[in-house]
Amino acid sequence: MNDNNQSSTSYSPPLREGQGGESALRAILFDMDGVLFDSMPGHAYAWAKVMTAYGLPMREEDAFENEGRTGIGTISIFTQRYWGRDATEAEAQELYRRKTIVFNDYQAANGGEAPEMPGAADVLNKVRAHGLMRVLVTGSAQQSLLTRLEKHYPGHFVPQLMVTGDDVRYGKPNPEPYLMALKKAGITADEALVVENAPLGVRAAVAAGIRTIAVNTGPLDPQLLLDEGASWLFPSMQALADSLDELLAQV
DSSP states (O other): OOOTTSOOOOBOOOOOTTOSSSSOOOEEEEOOBTTTBOOHHHHHHHHHHHHHHTTOOOOHHHHHHTTTSOHHHHHHHHHHHHTSSOOOHHHHHHHHHHHHHHHHHHHHHTTSSOOBOTTHHHHHHHHHHTTOEEEEEOSOOOHHHHTHHHHHSTTTOOGGGEEOTTTOSSOTTSSHHHHHHHHHHTOOGGGEEEEEOSHHHHHHHHHTTOEEEEEOOSSSOHHHHHHTTOSEEESSHHHHHHHHHHHHHHO
């Protein structure tokens, strides 16, 4: 779970060659789970329960470490490890179907839905006030989450500026989701920033050439996010919101 009592200090290394200064910032690209919604505990529980039941031992910690992959990508990591092969399409669909059922049951037993990530609304409001596009880039394909965006963050996201797990062949850490997001938004990599909470998501964004803000809302060692190439690191979305005007002035 995220710890919103952490210090609001951030890490920002010097800009690398080719970073910043070439183009005006036009958009912020947002991951969803663990950034906009505090949904990762439910996903971790569901993945661990279903995969282990199918003879694919998986800990909840493994789900956090693999966060950002598509569902099929996550499944294949573990079938390769324990079965020595990729899952068939039928197996993957069945595992993901059951994982979705367990996730929804978990949500129902814990208030009905994953709560907004504290500070996320403040971040989005500041991004909108700066006149920047908001683009969603998520490995999730669950409509139950995607349809909640308008309920919790009205007016911030439109379907034309969303990349989901159904849209890509290769999920994070492959850069395809972020490259597709740039194409949909009609912008170049130096006209965007990414907000990510997962090491694989940071790796994907950096591989796409986009400067990345890491927000450590889970139980990860923050060094994992820096090691993947994050340009800024914050301990919570609220800490990012508190520093966002200053950060945007830098870029």
